Amino acid sequence: GRRPPPPLLLSRPLSDVTGPQFWNREDSPHGRYSHMKRGDVVREAVIVALANPEERANTALFAGPLPPGATYLGAGTSLADFDVQELNEVQQPNVLFMCPSCPNAAEMLPAMLAAVPSLEWVHARSAGIDFVSSPELAQSDKKVVLTNAKGQFSSTLAEYTMMACSYFAKDLPRLMRQKRARNWEKYDVEELRGKTMGIVGYGDIGRACAKLADVYGMRIVALRRNPHLCAGDPLCDAVYGADKDSLNRLMAESDYVVCSAPSTVETKGMVDAAAFAAAKRGLVFINLGRGPVVDEDALIAALGEGRLRGAALDVFTTEPLPTGSALWDLDNVLLSPHNMDQTSTFMHEATEFFVNENLPRYILGETLLNPVDKVLGY
Amino acid sequence: LPFAAGLVIPLWFPFATAFSDANRHFSAGSKSTSVLFGGYDVAMRGKFWNRENSKRKNGYSGPVIREARILALADKDDPDNIDLYNGELPEGARLLGVGTRVSDFYIGTFDEPNVLFVSSATAREPLLELLKKFPTICWIHSRSAGVDFLISDFLASSEALLTNAKGMFSSTLAEYSMMACSYFAKDLPRLMRQKDVTAWQKYNVLELRGATFGIVGYGDIGRACAKLAKAYDMRVVALRRHPVKSMSDPYCDKVVGVNQLNELMAESDYILVAAPLTEATRGMIGTTQLSAAKEGAVIINVGRGPVVDEEALTAALAPTGKLKGAALDVTAVEPLPQHSLIWEMENVLLSPHSMDRTATFMRESTIFFIEENLPRFMRGTELYNPVDKVA
Numbered sequence: 001g002r003r004p005p006p007p008l009l010l011s012r013p014l015s016d017v018t019g020p021q022f023w024n025r026e027d028s029p030h031g032r033y034s035h036m037k038r039g040d041v042v043r044e045a046v047i048v049a050l051a052n053p054e055e056r057a058n059t060a061l062f063a064g065p066l067p068p069g070a071t072y073l074g075a076g077t078s079l080a081d082f083d084v085q086e087l088n089e090v091q092q093p094n095v096l097f098m099c100p101s102c103p104n105a106a107e108m109l110p111a112m113l114a115a116v117p118s119l120e121w122v123h124a125r126s127a128g129i130d131f132v133s134s135p136e137l138a139q140s141d142k143k144v145v146l147t148n149a150k151g152q153f154s155s156t157l158a159e160y161t162m163m164a165c166s167y168f169a170k171d172l173p174r175l176m177r178q179k180r181a182r183n184w185e186k187y188d189v190e191e192l193r194g195k196t197m198g199i200v201g202y203g204d205i206g207r208a209c210a211k212l213a214d215v216y217g218m219r220i221v222a223l224r225r226n227p228h229l230c231a232g233d234p235l236c237d238a239v240y241g242a243d244k245d246s247l248n249r250l251m252a253e254s255d256y257v258v259c260s261a262p263s264t265v266e267t268k269g270m271v272d273a274a275a276f277a278a279a280k281r282g283l284v285f286i287n288l289g290r291g292p293v294v295d296e297d298a299l300i301a302a303l304g305e306g307r308l309r310g311a312a313l314d315v316f317t318t319e320p321l322p323t324g325s326a327l328w329d330l331d332n333v334l335l336s337p338h339n340m341d342q343t344s345t346f347m348h349e350a351t352e353f354f355v356n357e358n359l360p361r362y363i364l365g366e367t368l369l370n371p372v373d374k375v376l377g378y
Numbered sequence: 379l380p381f382a383a384g385l386v387i388p389l390w391f392p393f394a395t396a397f398s399d400a401n402r403h404f405s406a407g408s409k410s411t412s413v414l415f416g417g418y419d420v421a422m423r424g425k426f427w428n429r430e431n432s433k434r435k436n437g438y439s440g441p442v443i444r445e446a447r448i449l450a451l452a453d454k455d456d457p458d459n460i461d462l463y464n465g466e467l468p469e470g471a472r473l474l475g476v477g478t479r480v481s482d483f484y485i486g487t488f489d490e491p492n493v494l495f496v497s498s499a500t501a502r503e504p505l506l507e508l509l510k511k512f513p514t515i516c517w518i519h520s521r522s523a524g525v526d527f528l529i530s531d532f533l534a535s536s537e538a539l540l541t542n543a544k545g546m547f548s549s550t551l552a553e554y555s556m557m558a559c560s561y562f563a564k565d566l567p568r569l570m571r572q573k574d575v576t577a578w579q580k581y582n583v584l585e586l587r588g589a590t591f592g593i594v595g596y597g598d599i600g601r602a603c604a605k606l607a608k609a610y611d612m613r614v615v616a617l618r619r620h621p622v623k624s625m626s627d628p629y630c631d632k633v634v635g636v637n638q639l640n641e642l643m644a645e646s647d648y649i650l651v652a653a654p655l656t657e658a659t660r661g662m663i664g665t666t667q668l669s670a671a672k673e674g675a676v677i678i679n680v681g682r683g684p685v686v687d688e689e690a691l692t693a694a695l696a697p698t699g700k701l702k703g704a705a706l707d708v709t710a711v712e713p714l715p716q717h718s719l720i721w722e723m724e725n726v727l728l729s730p731h732s733m734d735r736t737a738t739f740m741r742e743s744t745i746f747f748i749e750e751n752l753p754r755f756m757r758g759t760e761l762y763n764p765v766d767k768v769a
Contacts, residue, residue: 166557184713
């Protein structure tokens with residue numbers, strides 16, 4: 001008879017967030033599985049998707065071709081879209097592909113997992129998994145492994161980060177005002193070189209920012225839950241843990257702070273009034289992680305009173321940003337609609353990552369990339 | 379033999395001893411900015427200073443063999459020259475006078491000034507007069523990188539050595555250049571328009587990663603930009619008069635000569651103009667070159683305005699033209715005349731020739747003269763940053 005499928009390998013100890021089991025679009029090898037054969041299959045993958053079935057970004061999954069050993073059943077945005085009985089009796093899907101395009105994803109996911117117990121692997125197409133995080137998920141069946149798209153979007157966001165720093169260093173708003181007024185007036189600009197960049201949440205995106213900031217000659221201070229994981233990281237001049245005192249110290253030392261932390265129970269409201277009060281005068285604050293990590297009212301207050309030179313914000317507590325928010329009217333805010341990683345192909349590439357990299361690994365019985373801790377939330 | 383004269387080897391001896399420096403691996407104070415020089419300049423004619431990478435106060439030793447008697451063609455109230463006027467000059471150096479016109483200098487030929495420090499913008503004529511009046515002047519140092527403002531035929535034919543502030547401003551301009559690329563890649567103008575009307579509208583952005591960065595005039599500024607562009611994972615195509623000098627430059631994917639300018643234009647998504655202004659480079663980017671450009675290309679000019687034919691540029695920036703936009707820190711005429719069309723062009727990022735202007739940059743340049751080149755002059759050691767007066 002057939003060998004029982006190997007256990008799903010989750011090599012990451014829950015506190016470890018760096019290492020070869022994480023994918024980075026720029027650095028990790030691509031296409032290693034393009035020569036997979038039928039005979040290599042160790043475990044069949046039967047896939048359902050919680051996603052908008054019309055979404056073109058998922059073409060690599062919906063239309064294929066898929067690796068040998070993979071079968072795709074279909075997509076829906078609620079349990080009602082699936083014939084659950086047939087799924088359980090006939091196909092017994094074991095893989096769930098999860099997209100932010102599925103509304104009410106945080107409720108749908110546990111419901112789906114409860115209704116279809118054969119599911120053992122959920123892959124989220126995005127990096128942020130706060131859209132599916134919930135206490136129900138945290139408590140759900142331990143055997144269900146969750147992976148995500150960590151490392152897909154980092155370099156684009158790093159480009160945005162350096163642009164945001166230079167936007168304030170060269171005083172781009174002043175350039176534009178002067179141009180509108182036909183005013184040819186020289187003024188001094190600042191260099192990024194020699195300045196300090198503080199990174200709150202030193203994950204893949206944080207590291208991509210550090211890589212660029214380093215070449216610019218900036219000093220880098222990283223803050224993360226497990227500072228020991230940065231031992232030997234040549235990019236960081238200093239590494240702090242995620243306690244309040246350390247955060248305040250980082251705010252006091254940095255000229256530019258990049259917030260790239262995920263939104264979890266622990267990080268909610270982490271950058272608060274006390275942190276802004278500790279900030280170096282003239283600090284530039286950049287948020288490209290998740291809005292809820294920052295206390296938005298405290299941020300607005302700090303901007304209004306001139307403690308911060310300015311802010312570049314790609315993410316907000318509520319998105320779309322309500323028209324009544326004071327952020328729209330602050331001159332020293334560079335505001336973008338959570339699209340600074342949105343290239344024309346980024347979502348296609350994220351789906352391709354699932355199809356070309358993680359799906360083969362599942363089928364071959366190899367360790368899955370980008371494991372997510374359901375309890376920690378990232 | 380005309381060259382083997384005494385202790386003083388003429389400083390303009392063209393193939394000097396710096397060849398061994400060509401492969402030196404600099405590691406400046408910063409952990410990251412060590413620069414690989416392997417093959418950068420296969421036959422370096424002299425050492426070139428780079429503010430980020432060159433080691434300070436090294437490379438000169440030995441006894442002082444001559445005094446430096448300095449005239450400063452400069453504004454006596456210029457605070458950026460304070461280290462020259464009031465500071466301690468190295469032993470053996472004296473400042474004889476400061477002024478912007480020949481009549482400002484109350485000295486005679488018997489004082490035998492041998493060094494001329496130039497920071498005055500109106501230096502061209504007074505410089506000629508001073509050279510004629512004081513034939514003992516054998517070294518002229520310009521506080522700025524560009525020397526087009528003081529070049530003349532007489533200067534070119536004189537025997538005095540000319541040095542400049544090459545390498546002083548490069549990294550600041552490189553930061554600006556990458557910002558200019560991102561300005562168009564992330565469509566910053568659109569972000570600002572949307573913010574003005576409180577519109578939350580997602581749109582696709584472009585990555586610099588994988589795009590091609592073409593550099594016209596691969597000198598110190600070009601190289602500083604290439605270093606950053608490479609960190610962004612862009613493809614770098616560099617153009618210079620002597621491509622062989624950059625053949626093994628790790629920052630360049632391709633190095634071309636001046637006759638391949640159109641090829642560079644056709645391949646590049648972002649074109650950086652960093653060439654100095656000379657007879658050869660005036661108007662080198664004109665209608666032909668701009669029509670060879672990729673659709674949607676961006677031009678960034680940090681060199682000198684007249685290198686680009688401004689009329690051709692404005693045509694190429696029009697909706698019917700090929701360019702997506704331009705970032706101009708320099709223009710044909712500065713200040714930009716009020717009637718220029720450029721003021722109105724939405725797709726131009728305009729700055730008043732100030733993107734290298736930090737609060738300290740000119741003062742740092744004066745300090746470079748005092749701490750680096752002056753001691754070298756007095757010891758008969760080769761000076762940094764020799765300028766080819768003829769080119």
